[in-house]
Structure formats: structure tokens, C-alpha cells
Amino acid sequence: MVQLPFGRLMTAMVTPFEADGGLNVGEARRLAAYLVDEQHNDALLINGTTGESPTTTDAEKLALLQAVKAEVGDRAKIVAGVGTNETAATIDRARDAEEAGCDGVLVVTPYYSKPPQDALVEHFTMVADATSLPVMLYDIPGRTGTPIEPATMIEVAKHPHVVAVKDAKGSPVTSAHVMAETDLAFYSGDDAMTLSLMAVGGVGVVGTSTHFTGVLAKPMMEAFAAGDTGTALELYRRLLPVFTGVFATQGCMLVKAGLAARGWATETLRRPLKAASAEQQAAFVALLDEAGL
Numbered sequence: 001m002v003q004l005p006f007g008r009l010m011t012a013m014v015t016p017f018e019a020d021g022g023l024n025v026g027e028a029r030r031l032a033a034y035l036v037d038e039q040h041n042d043a044l045l046i047n048g049t050t051g052e053s054p055t056t057t058d059a060e061k062l063a064l065l066q067a068v069k070a071e072v073g074d075r076a077k078i079v080a081g082v083g084t085n086e087t088a089a090t091i092d093r094a095r096d097a098e099e100a101g102c103d104g105v106l107v108v109t110p111y112y113s114k115p116p117q118d119a120l121v122e123h124f125t126m127v128a129d130a131t132s133l134p135v136m137l138y139d140i141p142g143r144t145g146t147p148i149e150p151a152t153m154i155e156v157a158k159h160p161h162v163v164a165v166k167d168a169k170g171s172p173v174t175s176a177h178v179m180a181e182t183d184l185a186f187y188s189g190d191d192a193m194t195l196s197l198m199a200v201g202g203v204g205v206v207g208t209s210t211h212f213t214g215v216l217a218k219p220m221m222e223a224f225a226a227g228d229t230g231t232a233l234e235l236y237r238r239l240l241p242v243f244t245g246v247f248a249t250q251g252c253m254l255v256k257a258g259l260a261a262r263g264w265a266t267e268t269l270r271r272p273l274k275a276a277s278a279e280q281q282a283a284f285v286a287l288l289d290e291a292g293l
Contacts, residue, residue, distance in 0.1 A: 007042020039214030083108030
């Protein structure tokens with residue numbers, strides 16, 4: 001029986017800011033409710049990189065977790081992005097997430113320092129030891145510079161708290177080997193790779209475009225899981241231009257631009273990111289309109 005520790009659909013939520021750059025907690029609560037109640041998310045990832053986590057303080061991260069948890073309640077699970085390139089800081093954030101009542105933590109491979117694989121085992125184990133929350137590993141070597149090698153993932157999966165992977169490696173065959181050797185639930189970290197990953201045993205997606213596509217991406221995954229591959233493929237092809245178009249420039253920039261075009265207070269980003277251009281916004285909104293979203 002395939003385990004779904006965080007359901008099938010999780011969105012890496014953007015973080016709304018005030019015009020002066022301060023945290024817009026009210027809009028964050030409203031957005032979280034929209035993602036759960038209208039886009040049918042099973043879980044929300046808060047303080048991920050799509051949420052501009054490198055630019056928010058630990059105090060802001062905690063305030064955001066508390067606000068979203070208070071808004072969503074038990075209608076969806078809340079997963080906190082806690083990973084940094086320092087083990088001690090990652091542990092501190094994991095403990096904050098537990099204090100805020102979160103349902104899991106996402107731990108990215110430490111970036112830039114490029115630790116060897118045995119150090120990765122120790123890093124993930126120390127974080128998992130420090131919390132009672134379920135842990136999702138985040139494998140995205142294109143940004144961190146270091147892959148979680150299959151042998152490393154298989155070793156870390158022995159820890160009872162490590163239950164899932166956000167897989168942005170782009171190698172379903174490599175992931176299939178790990179799935180065959182562990183009980184880890186694999187979630188695609190690339191919207192367009194969702195069905196490819198599910199075909200070899202994956203269970204869902206931690207999405208970016210799912211701020212808009214969740215209402216169709218969830219039935220796409222449910223259809224595939226039920227063996228209705230025709231319906232899944234039809235929905236996938238309808239959504240594919242949005243799945244890929246959200247990354248035409250930086251994903252957070254286009255999500256915020258798309259939301260802003262529909263009345264959300266998401267115009268502000270923190271440097272080094274900046275608002276998408278009018279042309280970029282118009283092109284992305286056109287993709288949403290073409291998909292009927």
C-alpha cells in the first residue's frame with residue numbers, strides 16, 4: 001500500500017509582502033485558505049524557496065507558520081521549509097516548526113558548501129533526531145550543487161522520521177531505484193515531471209504552478225493513480241504549458257505576477273528577486289487563460 005504522508009497535492013506557497021517589504025500576514029492567511037479550499041491542496045509548504053525563505057528572518061518564518069496554521073487548521077497539513085546550509089540552524093528551525101504546530105518539515109541539501117555524502121547522512125540524521133515531525137528530504141542538485149546519492153537516501157530512509165522526498169533531480173530512473181529499496185514517498189519537485197515520476201512509483205507533487213493549476217492537477221494525479229491514464233494524459237497536456245511556463249523566468253516571480261493580475265497583494269518581492277516585467281506577466285497570464293484557469 002502506497003503511503004501518502006502529505007496527500008498528493010502540496011503547493012510551495014509564495015510569501016506576500018507589504019509594499020514597504022514587511023510581511024503581509026493577512027494576505028498570507030487569505031492565500032493559504034484559497035489554496036486549500038479552492039485549489040484543493042492536501043498540504044502547503046511554507047517558507048520554501050518559492051516563499052523567498054532566503055530573505056525572511058527566523059522570526060518572520062515562525063510568524064508565518066503560526067498564521068497559516070491558525071487559518072488552515074486541520075483542513076490541510078502544513079509543512080515548514082527549514083533547511084539551511086548549517087545543521088544547527090536547520091535544527092533550530094525544525095524546532096520552531098514543531099512549536100508552531102506544523103505537520104512536517106522539508107530539509108534541503110545544504111547548499112554551496114557541497115558536503116560529502118557521509119556528511120549528508122549525518123546532517124539529515126541529526127535534524128530528524130531533533131524533531132518528532134515527519135521529514136521530507138529535498139533533492140535539488142541544480143541549485144544546491146550536491147545530489148543526494150541513492151545510497152545516501154537509502155541510508156537516511158532507515159530513520160523512522162524520514163518519510164518523503166521532494167524530488168527535483170530530474171532523473172526518474174534514479175528515483176525508481178530508491179523507491180524500490182525504501183518506503184519513501186516521492187513527490188515531484190518539478191510540476192511537469194509529475195506523471196513521469198508517478199509512472200515509476202511517485203505519489204504526488206510539491207508544485208509551483210499549482211497556485212493556479214491545483215484544481216486540475218489533483219484530478220490528473222488521482223486519475224493516474226486509479227489507472228485512468230487517458231484522463232490523466234488529457235489533463236497533463238492541457239496543463240503542460242503552465243507547468244513549464246511558470247519557470248520561463250524565476251518561478252516565484254511569475255506566480256506573484258499571476259496572482260497580482262488577479263487581485264492578490266503579491267506585487268512585492270525581496271531583493272535579489274524583483275517583480276516580473278509587464279511582458280512576462282502578460283505572457284504567463286495568457287497561458288493561464290488558454291488553459292481555462
